[in-house]
Amino acid sequence: MKHYIGIDLGGTNTKIGVVDSEGNLINSKIIKTHSHQNVDKTLERIWETAKKLILEKEIPLFSVVGIGIGIPGPVKNQSTVGFFANFDWEKNLNLKEKMEKLSGIETRIENDANIIAQGEAIFGAAKGKKSSITIAIGTGIGGGIFYNGNLISGMSGVGGEIGHMKVVKDGKTCGCGQNGCFEAYASASSLVKEAKERLKLNEDNLLFKEINGDLDELEAKNIFDAARKGDQFSKDLIEYESDYLALGIGNLLNIINPECIVISGGISLAGDEILLPIKEKLKKYTMPPALENLEIKIGTLGNEAGVKGAVALFI
Amino acid sequence: MKHYIGIDLGGTNTKIGVVDSEGNLINSKIIKTHSHQNVDKTLERIWETAKKLILEKEIPLFSVVGIGIGIPGPVKNQSTVGFFANFDWEKNLNLKEKMEKLSGIETRIENDANIIAQGEAIFGAAKGKKSSITIAIGTGIGGGIFYNGNLISGMSGVGGEIGHMKVVKDGKTCGCGQNGCFEAYASASSLVKEAKERLKLNEDNLLFKEINGDLDELEAKNIFDAARKGDQFSKDLIEYESDYLALGIGNLLNIINPECIVISGGISLAGDEILLPIKEKLKKYTMPPALENLEIKIGTLGNEAGVKGAVALFI
Numbered sequence: 001m002k003h004y005i006g007i008d009l010g011g012t013n014t015k016i017g018v019v020d021s022e023g024n025l026i027n028s029k030i031i032k033t034h035s036h037q038n039v040d041k042t043l044e045r046i047w048e049t050a051k052k053l054i055l056e057k058e059i060p061l062f063s064v065v066g067i068g069i070g071i072p073g074p075v076k077n078q079s080t081v082g083f084f085a086n087f088d089w090e091k092n093l094n095l096k097e098k099m100e101k102l103s104g105i106e107t108r109i110e111n112d113a114n115i116i117a118q119g120e121a122i123f124g125a126a127k128g129k130k131s132s133i134t135i136a137i138g139t140g141i142g143g144g145i146f147y148n149g150n151l152i153s154g155m156s157g158v159g160g161e162i163g164h165m166k167v168v169k170d171g172k173t174c175g176c177g178q179n180g181c182f183e184a185y186a187s188a189s190s191l192v193k194e195a196k197e198r199l200k201l202n203e204d205n206l207l208f209k210e211i212n213g214d215l216d217e218l219e220a221k222n223i224f225d226a227a228r229k230g231d232q233f234s235k236d237l238i239e240y241e242s243d244y245l246a247l248g249i250g251n252l253l254n255i256i257n258p259e260c261i262v263i264s265g266g267i268s269l270a271g272d273e274i275l276l277p278i279k280e281k282l283k284k285y286t287m288p289p290a291l292e293n294l295e296i297k298i299g300t301l302g303n304e305a306g307v308k309g310a311v312a313l314f315i
Numbered sequence: 316m317k318h319y320i321g322i323d324l325g326g327t328n329t330k331i332g333v334v335d336s337e338g339n340l341i342n343s344k345i346i347k348t349h350s351h352q353n354v355d356k357t358l359e360r361i362w363e364t365a366k367k368l369i370l371e372k373e374i375p376l377f378s379v380v381g382i383g384i385g386i387p388g389p390v391k392n393q394s395t396v397g398f399f400a401n402f403d404w405e406k407n408l409n410l411k412e413k414m415e416k417l418s419g420i421e422t423r424i425e426n427d428a429n430i431i432a433q434g435e436a437i438f439g440a441a442k443g444k445k446s447s448i449t450i451a452i453g454t455g456i457g458g459g460i461f462y463n464g465n466l467i468s469g470m471s472g473v474g475g476e477i478g479h480m481k482v483v484k485d486g487k488t489c490g491c492g493q494n495g496c497f498e499a500y501a502s503a504s505s506l507v508k509e510a511k512e513r514l515k516l517n518e519d520n521l522l523f524k525e526i527n528g529d530l531d532e533l534e535a536k537n538i539f540d541a542a543r544k545g546d547q548f549s550k551d552l553i554e555y556e557s558d559y560l561a562l563g564i565g566n567l568l569n570i571i572n573p574e575c576i577v578i579s580g581g582i583s584l585a586g587d588e589i590l591l592p593i594k595e596k597l598k599k600y601t602m603p604p605a606l607e608n609l610e611i612k613i614g615t616l617g618n619e620a621g622v623k624g625a626v627a628l629f630i
Binding site: 074082130131143145147148150152153154155156157158159160161162164165166167168169176178179243244247250251252253254255256257258259284285287289290292293294 | 468476
C-alpha cells in the first residue's frame, strides 16, 4: 500500500496527516505554523513532524511516495506560490522544489480551496463524478473547479476564485478591496454582518433574544437555529443568504455545467436548511438543462478536507 | 495532406467548407438549411454539397478524415444535440451517428459558440495559448471556454453559456425568460435597445442626427461611428457597454483565469474602441494576478469561424 503526506498550511496552525491511497487518515498532528521564522524553518519542522507520524505507525518510509501541500494563496503549475495570503514569505516561491530537496519525495502544491475541491472530488461528496465545483463558505467564499480529472487552477493560480465573482455591480465593499463580490454577500461573515445591521433596526425577534441582545455574540449558527424555531426575522436572513448563493452557483452552472456542486465550510453545517432553499432558487438563475441530473451536496470531508485533499492531488 | 469538412448549421443558412489540417479554407458554399424538411433530408443535401466541393478541387475522398458540425443548441459528448434552438427537430438527437452512417466519415458535433472558441484557439487569435475564452457578442452573447486542449462543454452541453450569467439580480428580462443575464445588458442588440431608450429622451446628439431620427435604423455601428466623431451621448453608451462587458469578463477571469480572451461577433468590429475601455475597466472587477500576462484580442476568423472551428475539433 502506498502512503502520502497531506499538509494543510494555515495562517496560525498547520495540519499534517499520513493518508493511504484509499483516503484513510492514518495519523495526524497539528503544529503551529510560526511563519515569522522563515519558510525553510517551517518546512523543516513540518517534515520532522511528518517523519514522526510515519514512524509512530511503523510505516516504511519508502512507501511514502507523495507530499501534497495546501497553501493560502494562488499557486501556478502545482509548484510556485504567487504570494502567501497571510505570511510575509517571498513572492513567486517554488515551494515544490524546496520540499522535494528537503524530503526527497515528489511534492505537489495547490491553493487551499482547490485542495478541498480535489479532496471532495476524489474521496468525498463528489467521488466518481467527472466534474464538480466545491464551494467553501465560511469567513470568505473559496472555490475549486474539478473538471474531467483536473483542477482548473488557471494561468496564475486564480482559477476557482469564485468568491470574487461580482454579483452586484459597484456593490458592497469586499475584503479584497473591490466591490460587489460574491463573498461580500454570501459568506458566513457577510450573513452575520447583514444580520447585525438588521438587528440594529429591529430587536423584536427571537434571534435578538437568543443572543441576549449582544450583537458581538452573533454567529451564523444562531440564525439557522432561530429560523428552525420559527423566527421570521431569521428566515428572511436565510432567504437573503440562499438567494445570493443561488445566484452565484447558477452563474457557475451556466459557465461550467458540472455534474455536482459540493457545499463545504461553516455554512454547510446547516445542511438541508441551506441546501433546499438554494435548490429552489437555482431555477431563477440557471439554464434548465444544467439543472437536470445535477447533484447538490454537503461536503463529507469536514476538518480532514485539507489534508485528504492535498493527498488527492496524487490519486 | 489530410482534409476535413466543417459545417456551420444555422437557422436559415448552412455554410459548408473543405479545410486542410493547417486551417486553410479550400472550398466552401452556403446553402439554405430548410430545416422544416427534416433532419435526414437536410443532412443529405449538406453531404451532397460537401462531396461536390471536394470533387471541384480534385481532393481524393480518402484524404477527408473528419466532419465537424456546429449546432445552435447544447451538445453532449460531441454527439447528441439536447435541442436545436431554431428548428423543430427531435430532442436528444444523436447527430454524430446520423452523419457518420451517411458519410462513412468520423463526425464530431459541438455547440456553435464553442466551435468559434475552438477555432480561435486552434487557428485564430488564441493560437498557441493553453487556455482561452472566446466571447461572441452579437444578437446575443455566446461563449466557449478552451482549457488545456479541450472545450469545457459540461455535463449537458451548457458549459460556456456565459450570456446567461446573471450580472444584475432580478434585472432586465432576457430572451431566455430569466432576468439580469449578461446578454440582456451587453450584447450588441442590448446596446442598441439601451441607446433607443435614451434617444427617446434625448434627441440633441450626433447619433440622433446621423440616423435622421429614425430609431429603427439604429445599429451598434452607428454608436461607435458617432463616438469616434466626438459625440458624448454615444461615448456614454460605449461606457455603459464596456462596463458590463468588463464585469462579465472579469467574472470569467476570476473563475477560469485563462491566458487569453478573444472578442468576436459584431461588436468586435469596433476593435480598440471597445477593447481599450474594457481593459481599463477590468481592473475594477478582476483579481490582479489574473490580469498579469493576460492577452485580450479581437478574433481573427471572422465569417470563417464556424467552418474552421468545426474542423478544429479534429486538430
